[in-house]
Amino acid sequence: MDEVNSLVGQRHGPLILERLLGLGAVGAVYLAMHPPTGARFTVKVLHPPLAANANVRTRFYVEAQAASRVLHRNVARVLDARPGPGGLPSILMEYVEGEPLSCMPLPLSPVDATALLIQVLEGLEAAHARGVVHCDLKPDNVVITRDKQGQRLAKVLDFGMASVLSACFSQEEMAAGVSLGSPAYMAPEQWETSAADTRMDVYALGVIGYRLLTGRLPFGRGRMGEVLLKQQELRPPAPHALDARIPPVLSMVMMQAIARRPEERFPSARDFQLALITAQRRMSRPTMTLEAVAPSTQEPMGLQVRVGNLGSLEPLPVRVSDVTSEGLFVIFDGPPPPLAARLPLELSFQGRSLVCVGDVVRHVSQDEAVAWGVSAGFFVHFAEPSEMLTALVAQSSAGAAEPPPDPELAQLLSRTAAVGQDPYTFLGLPNTASFDEIRQRCEAAVNRVAHFWGRTLPRSQRRELELLRARVDAARRTLGDPLTRAGFDASRGNTFGIARCIAAGLSEQQVEPMRRAFLCARPGSEAQAQALFVQARSLEAQEALKAALQCYTQALTLDPLNIPGHRYYWALQRRMRPMTMSLPAIQR
Known part of the structure; x- marks a missing residue:
C-alpha cells in the first residue's frame, strides 16, 4: 500500500490508526491507539475494491460477528465490526504483541512444538464448538505472546477471512480452481469445495506441526490443485525419518493429521489434542507450556x-x-x-x-x-x-502485602531485558565462541540467577527471575549442543559457528536431515551453491585463492550446512592466513 492510500493518522471512532502492521488478501491491518488511555488495538480495514462488492461486505460482517463469539485465551478476540475510515468495513480486534510463528527459528524441539500445538488446538476447539472454522490456518496466523504470568501463549488470528475472500468469486471461478487459502497448508479437499469442515483446520495444523518438528513442509513448497487431484496417495516421509530425535509416537500423530482423506484424520481438534497429550506423556519432559515456569510460594490470605x-x-x-x-x-x-x-x-x-x-x-x-x-x-x-x-x-x-522490589535484581533484569533474544548476545559471547566458553558462561549465568533465588521477592520479580532462568536454559540448549547450534547458526549465516560444531564432532550424517530441511525451505539455493563450489575449486586449482575464498563464502551463505564445503573453505583460509587467524580445527 503506498502512502497515498495509507490510512495512518485517520480515526476509527475514538481510536487513531498509528501504524500499518501488514497487508493481506482481504484487508490492511493497523495498530490503533486510544489516546486518553494509551490502550492499543488492531483494526482490519477491508480493501476498497472488495468493499465495493455487496456480497463481500455482507460476508465480512457476518464472519466478524461469528468470530466475536469465540472467547478463549488462545484466540485473538474480535471486539467490534462496523464502518471505519472512509466508510470502509472494519473489524476492531485485540492487539496481540508478539512474534508470528513464521518468524521463529526452526525446527523446534519436540517438547516445545507439542506444547505450542496443544495451545493452538485449545483455541480451535473453542472456535469449532461455536461453528467457526478458520480455513486459512498458517504460521502467519499464530502469534506467540506472553500471558499475565509471563508464560508463553499462542494466539490464533484471522478466523473467517478465507470465507470473506470466497465471496469475491463466482461459482465458475471457484470450479476453475481458485485458491482461497495458503496452498502449502490447504487440505486437499479445499481445492474442490468451499464448504468449511473442521478437519481442514486439523490438516493445516498438522502441516504446521510437521514444519515445526522438521523445519520443512511435508510437500515441499506446497502442492497445486492439479497435483493434489492426480497424486491421490502421495505421502511425505514421516518426521522421525528425517530427524531421529523426534519420537515416533509424535511423528505418527502428525502423519494422521495430514492424511489425504478427511475421514483418515482426527475427527476433531479435541481428538488431535488428546493424541498430542498422549504423545507428550511419553516424552521426557511432559509440560503444557513452552517454558516451565515455577509457581509462586506466596499464598493469598483469606481465600x-x-x-x-x-x-x-x-x-x-x-x-x-x-x-x-x-x-x-x-x-x-x-x-x-x-x-x-x-x-x-x-x-x-x-x-x-x-x-x-x-x-x-x-x-x-x-x-x-x-x-x-x-x-x-x-x-x-x-x-x-x-x-x-x-x-x-x-x-x-x-490485601496481599508484597515485599519491595530487590534493587540489585531489578538492575540485572533491566540489563538482560535490553539485550534481545539472540542467545550469543544474551550470554555476552561472540558468535565465534567455543563450546568451552559457552559452557563456562552458562554456568556463570545459572549461578548468577541462583544468587537471587533464596531472597524474598515480590511476585512480579520472582516471575521475571524464573523467566530469566528459562532464557539461560534456552540459550544453553541452543548453543551447547553442536547439532542444535548448527541449525541456529545456519539461520543466521554464521559460518564460523557452524565450523565450531563440525570441529566438535558434528558429522554429515547427523546434519543431513537438517540441511535438507534448510534447503527445501529455500528453493534454488542448493543449485546456486553447487555452481559456486565448482567455481571455487577451479579457482583454487589455478591458485587464485582470494577469488576462490569469495566463492566459497557465497556458496556457504546459500548452503551453510554443507560440511565438505566447510572443510574446503577453512583449509583455504589456513593456506592464505596461517599465522593471523584462530580457526577451528576441522579435519579434511
Missing part, C-alpha cells in the same frame, strides 16, 4: 478453595498460589488429575462463595518442585471466568 474430582467423593480443600483472573496453582501432593481434565472449583472469600470450573493445563512434579524449592501440584485455568469470579479474585489479591 479458601475446594477442588472436586481429586479422588474423593467430596471436594477437597486445597492450598493455592498464583491466583489471577485467568487461573491458579493448586498445591497437591497426591497423583495429579490428567492434563486437560475439567475440575469443579469452589472459591470463598470474606463470606462470598462461587462455583466455577477449570482445566488442568500443567503439572509441577515432585522433582521439579524440589529443584525449584516449591510445592508440587498443578496449574488450572478458569473456563470462561465470569465477572463475579474476576471480582472475587481481585478482592482476595488486593
Whole structure:
C-alpha cells in the first residue's frame, strides 16, 4: 500500500490508526491507539475494491460477528465490526504483541512444538464448538505472546477471512480452481469445495506441526490443485525419518493429521489434542507450556478453595498460589488429575462463595518442585471466568502485602531485558565462541540467577527471575549442543559457528536431515551453491585463492550446512592466513 492510500493518522471512532502492521488478501491491518488511555488495538480495514462488492461486505460482517463469539485465551478476540475510515468495513480486534510463528527459528524441539500445538488446538476447539472454522490456518496466523504470568501463549488470528475472500468469486471461478487459502497448508479437499469442515483446520495444523518438528513442509513448497487431484496417495516421509530425535509416537500423530482423506484424520481438534497429550506423556519432559515456569510460594490470605474430582467423593480443600483472573496453582501432593481434565472449583472469600470450573493445563512434579524449592501440584485455568469470579479474585489479591522490589535484581533484569533474544548476545559471547566458553558462561549465568533465588521477592520479580532462568536454559540448549547450534547458526549465516560444531564432532550424517530441511525451505539455493563450489575449486586449482575464498563464502551463505564445503573453505583460509587467524580445527 503506498502512502497515498495509507490510512495512518485517520480515526476509527475514538481510536487513531498509528501504524500499518501488514497487508493481506482481504484487508490492511493497523495498530490503533486510544489516546486518553494509551490502550492499543488492531483494526482490519477491508480493501476498497472488495468493499465495493455487496456480497463481500455482507460476508465480512457476518464472519466478524461469528468470530466475536469465540472467547478463549488462545484466540485473538474480535471486539467490534462496523464502518471505519472512509466508510470502509472494519473489524476492531485485540492487539496481540508478539512474534508470528513464521518468524521463529526452526525446527523446534519436540517438547516445545507439542506444547505450542496443544495451545493452538485449545483455541480451535473453542472456535469449532461455536461453528467457526478458520480455513486459512498458517504460521502467519499464530502469534506467540506472553500471558499475565509471563508464560508463553499462542494466539490464533484471522478466523473467517478465507470465507470473506470466497465471496469475491463466482461459482465458475471457484470450479476453475481458485485458491482461497495458503496452498502449502490447504487440505486437499479445499481445492474442490468451499464448504468449511473442521478437519481442514486439523490438516493445516498438522502441516504446521510437521514444519515445526522438521523445519520443512511435508510437500515441499506446497502442492497445486492439479497435483493434489492426480497424486491421490502421495505421502511425505514421516518426521522421525528425517530427524531421529523426534519420537515416533509424535511423528505418527502428525502423519494422521495430514492424511489425504478427511475421514483418515482426527475427527476433531479435541481428538488431535488428546493424541498430542498422549504423545507428550511419553516424552521426557511432559509440560503444557513452552517454558516451565515455577509457581509462586506466596499464598493469598483469606481465600479458601475446594477442588472436586481429586479422588474423593467430596471436594477437597486445597492450598493455592498464583491466583489471577485467568487461573491458579493448586498445591497437591497426591497423583495429579490428567492434563486437560475439567475440575469443579469452589472459591470463598470474606463470606462470598462461587462455583466455577477449570482445566488442568500443567503439572509441577515432585522433582521439579524440589529443584525449584516449591510445592508440587498443578496449574488450572478458569473456563470462561465470569465477572463475579474476576471480582472475587481481585478482592482476595488486593490485601496481599508484597515485599519491595530487590534493587540489585531489578538492575540485572533491566540489563538482560535490553539485550534481545539472540542467545550469543544474551550470554555476552561472540558468535565465534567455543563450546568451552559457552559452557563456562552458562554456568556463570545459572549461578548468577541462583544468587537471587533464596531472597524474598515480590511476585512480579520472582516471575521475571524464573523467566530469566528459562532464557539461560534456552540459550544453553541452543548453543551447547553442536547439532542444535548448527541449525541456529545456519539461520543466521554464521559460518564460523557452524565450523565450531563440525570441529566438535558434528558429522554429515547427523546434519543431513537438517540441511535438507534448510534447503527445501529455500528453493534454488542448493543449485546456486553447487555452481559456486565448482567455481571455487577451479579457482583454487589455478591458485587464485582470494577469488576462490569469495566463492566459497557465497556458496556457504546459500548452503551453510554443507560440511565438505566447510572443510574446503577453512583449509583455504589456513593456506592464505596461517599465522593471523584462530580457526577451528576441522579435519579434511
